[in-house]
Amino acid sequence: MNLGQPAAGKTAGKAPAKGAGKSQFVCRDCGSVQPKWLGRCPDCSAWNTLEETAAAPPAAAAGRNRFAALTASQPVTRLADIAASEVERQPTGLDELDRVLGGGLVAGGVILIGGDPGIGKSTLLLQALDAVSQRLRVLYVTGEESGAQVALRAHRLGLSGQNVHVQAETHLESILATLEREQPDFCVIDSIQTVYSDQLTSAPGSVAQVRECAAHLTRAAKSSGCTLVMVGHVTKEGALAGPRVLEHMVDTVLYFEGDTHSSFRLVRAIKNRFGAVNEIGVFAMTERGLRGVSNPSAIFLSTQGAPVPGSCVLVTLEGTRPLLVEIQALVDSGGPSPRRLSVGLERDRLAMLLAVLHRHAGVQTYDQDVFVNAVGGVRISEPAADLAVMLAIQGSLRSRALPEGFLAFGEVGLAGEVRPAPRGLERLKEAAKLGFRHAIVPQANLPKKPVPGLEITAVSRIEEAMEAVRGW
DSSP: OOTTSOOTTSOOSSOOOTTSSOEEEEETTTOOEESSOOSBOTTTOOBSOEEEEEOOOHHHHHHHHHHHHHHHTSOOOOGGGSOOOOOOEEOOSOHHHHHHHTSSEETTOEEEEEOOTTSSHHHHHHHHHHHHTTTSOEEEEESSSOHHHHHHHHHHHTOOOTTEEEEEOOBHHHHHHHHHHHOOSEEEEEOGGGOBOTTOOSOTTSHHHHHHHHHHHHHHHHHHTOEEEEEEOBOTTSSBSSOTHHHHHSSEEEEEESOTTSSEEEEEEEEETTSOTTOEEEEEEETTEEEEOSOGGGTSSOOOSSOOTTEEEEEEEETTEEEEEEEEEEEEEOTTSOOEEEESSOHHHHHHHHHHHHHHHOOOOTTEEEEEEETTSOOOOSGGGHHHHHHHHHHHHHTOOOOTTEEEOOEEOTTSBEEOOTTHHHHHHHHHHTTOOEEEEEGGGOOSSOOTTOEEEEESBHHHHHHHHHTO
16 A cells, blocks of 8 residues: 555646636535535535635736725715715616516616526516617627527517617626627626626636626626616526525516416516515516516406305415415315425415414314415415415315405414404405405404495404304
């Protein structure tokens, strides 16, 4: 045995030249850099998030140091001396997109939009560019398609494209030169994963390339006052590909949701420095592109006429908009290992609600399969859906349908109490406007004045809600 041989994984012989072949490992969640691969990031404690990438050359590091020196030399100002004024917004021509953005485009704002392939990101942005081009100077930078492919899509959507400038480019330095030369008011980069810089030796789409290119484009947008939109790829888990620090750089993060086999799409604001978070826009995919849906509650309500067991309508809040969503439940004999499955709602919360039903309302489902679904593919995260879910489960188990025009909302605690939901009056007014006649709500959400056309029953415990339903 030769003890003088190098250990496995280390290169014997002459050491490589300085700066050649060096690699580093970057966490895609927090962006921290480690000299070697680790199963767990020491900074954010996330597992399996370190990805190998080429180390940045000294020139790139020097550029960052110069930028840091410039930013550090900015004057310090008292907060009281800074003039605060409302930001001016430019409408995009698409009402649902303006709702998600908080009213329109903001000069110097940077927007990151992600979604599954083929869900309609490029289509929506091309429509917005064509509408905005009537008032502002716009630029569409495509790294995934040629100019002819973009023109073909515009022709298919019926867009004139007379004032839309297109550049098929993936080189960062060339894109920055174009931005400086053209001085657009609104620019779309499709997509950020295809852009690369000569200052880095790693491949396009790597963590280092995505982070550095996004940082340079963000600085260019802030300095010029151009509204910049970056399209981002998503991973198989549905999160934006690349480092998580990418979401912290931008002002607004939008996610496309929906099934590619369905004609409806949801655009949700995950982060917005200029508007409400969790605001959604609802679109329908047509032959002429995406069109806004004026009454989105109709999408999430069943089209069947007579009420059926296991169905209950919920009024949920998405941002500032109340939406009516149908909750469906199916309870069936499950044998020794019953399943609990929920689509659009949290599965852990479903298990908790079943335990509350058993303990406080006497509804036993320990030997039953329980399936819960939110109609229309919408995802509900607020706890105000608890009461509607429990009433739907009870109706399916007893094979009794709720009355026609019935709805419910309210959070249910472990002690069986029904807690109030925020903005209850707005929910009730939206339901009355759509023709609903009966409602069960928490006691604290009972309005002081009656809502015309709506009979409201207020409850403080889950037992009271179950008794009220049995009496109808």
